[in-house]
Amino acid sequence: MNNLETNLQEQIQELTEQLNWKKKLAKIFEDFIDSSYDPIFITDKNGYGFKMNKAYTRVTGATKEQLIGKHMNDLKEQGIISDSISMHVLEKKERLTMVQKVNGKELLVTGNPIFDENGEILYVVTNLRDISTLNQLKIELKHTKALADQYLQELEFYQKKDHIISHDGIVANSDKMLKVIDLVQKIAQVHSTVLLLGESGVGKEIIANLIQKLSSRANQPFIKLNCAAIPKDLLESELFGYEKGAFTGADSRGRAGLFEQADKGTIFLDEIGEMPLHLQVKLLRVIQELEVRRIGGGQPKKIDIRIISATNKDLESMVVRGEFRQDLYYRLNVVPIKIPSLRERKEDIPLLAFYFLKKLNQKYNMNKQLSDAAITQMKTYSWPGNIREMQNLIERLVVTVELEVIDSHHFSFNHQYLTQSLTNEKTLKEVVQDLERAMIMEAMVQYRSTRKAAKALGISQSALVKKMQRLGFQQTDYVLHQ
Missing domain, CATH: 3.30.450.20 (PAS domain)
Structure with a gap:
């Protein structure tokens, strides 16, 4: 090579x-x-x-x-x-x-x-x-900001109502509740008999407290009696009192009844619909004559009292059925005040939730918070137990949820809708509406989209939107991707 x-x-x-x-x-x-x-x-x-x-x-x-x-x-x-x-x-x-x-x-x-x-x-x-994920975060941030602005506006409006929030337990932002407060402020200045109407747990006793606090009798006795909490055979002696020796076991010195103890002040008769018919006659005489006679007593005693009564029953229907005296009903119903249920004043739900949460955080030295999703879920719930149910629920969550933030999945609403509706003496139509509301709320919280929620529920998007409008859902409660 x-x-x-x-x-x-x-x-x-x-x-x-x-x-x-x-x-x-x-x-x-x-x-x-x-x-x-x-x-x-x-x-x-x-x-x-x-x-x-x-x-x-x-x-x-x-x-x-x-x-x-x-x-x-x-x-x-x-x-x-x-x-x-x-x-x-x-x-x-x-x-x-x-x-x-x-x-x-x-x-x-x-x-x-x-x-x-x-x-x-x-x-x-x-x-x-x-950047699709970033865009989704922007949408969620925008939604969160919208919710924050809404709650801030509600809070600012609420803070301007100094005459309302100065009364413990009164939290009102809705038109319906503000009208109640306005009426309370007017009738507190006179001595008319008041009948408080509303579902169980709406806060009838709190309104009675407010009437007493704003009245000229504020520094006088304020006596409260739940007519359903005392056995019927003892109710008469509780109300009217008795003289010594009036019956076996009576105090030897006799005892003044609640009407006498309330002299110059106010007596609040809660659950008035539970009062037996024979005592309704005597109550009518107290209202008409402003005098009370003790059991076993002789001469009646003049008293100066204001009577506030409350019930969650339909007294008019009871009158028709002969379960409540018509003349007594007219005497008690001089100034009726209908207190709206919580589902009728949804604007107040965030304020009430934060009000109770703040008190419980102070009580238990905690710093629990409610997420936006939790507030949204609370606003779409029907609250058959009203404010009392909300207060008890928030306290249970505060003491049982280990995380600092209470979220929507911590609520047990979904499992309770049907049973609560049935035990609350609701009609079939109302039970069906509550069940629809529960299922729609659960789907919207999960999917944040009417299209996806409708698919999961097995109905068309237009049908879902119509149902949401009929059931009172607010468009601002969710990020809705049509």
Whole structure:
């Protein structure tokens, strides 16, 4: 073998080694960009797709067959990309960032030019970031801000009502409740008999306390009696008192009844619908004559009292059935005040929730909070037990939930709707409405979308929207993607 052949073989070997090395470099380069979690796309100096990694396909759904070897302007015309960062970089010869859509997906893209030794662009390397999650966070943040603004407005409105919040237990923002407070302030200045009407747990006793506190009798006795809590055979002696020796076991000194003890002040007769008929006659005489006669006594005693009574029953229906005296009903019903249920004053629910939460945090030296989702769920619940139920529920959650933030999943509403509705003497229509409200609320809290919630409930989106409007759902309670 001569020297020429030897040199040629050496050159061939050297070129082969260089080629293998370039192949290795190319493989390392390919492995490098494929190992990147973020999408990478490379175009050549003429704007043709040159290289892309697997992450690019994962995020955008676009394949190599669609992009590699294709000009960016052609891809733009085909609608695969909304714009080309590469073409802008080739034009301006500098790093650029923009929002671009690939296959309809919104992405944040940054194009970096790669220059040769003469300052000419060889390639444009583009990095992509999926901002769909960021956009969803923006939507959630916007919704949270809207809720915060709403609660802030409610709180500011509430704080302006100094004459209301100065009375312990009175939290009112709704028009219906503010009308009740306004009426209470008016009738507190006179001595008319008042009948408080409303479901169990709406706060009838609190309203009675407010009437007494605002009246000219505020510094006089305020006697309270639950007519359903005392055995009927003892109720008469409790109310009217007795003289010594009036009956076996009576105090030898006799005893003043509650009417006498309330002289110059106010007596509050709760659950008045439970008063036996034979005592209704005597109560009527007390109201008409403003005098009371003790059991076993002789002369009646004049008294100066105001009577406030309360009931969760339909006294008019009881009168028709002969269970309540009509003349007594008219005497008690001089100034009727209907206290709305909690589901009728949903604007007050956040304020009441934070009011009870603040008191319980102080009581137990805690710092528990309610999430937006928890407040939303509370606003869509029917509250058959009204304010009393809310207070008891929040206290139970404060002492049993280990986390600092009480969230919607901590509530047991979903399992209680039907049983509570049935035990609250509701009609079939009301029970069905409560069940619908519960299922819709659960679906909306989970999916935050009428379309997805309707699909989960097995009804059309338009039917769901109509039901939500009929059941009193507020559009601001959820992020609704139509």
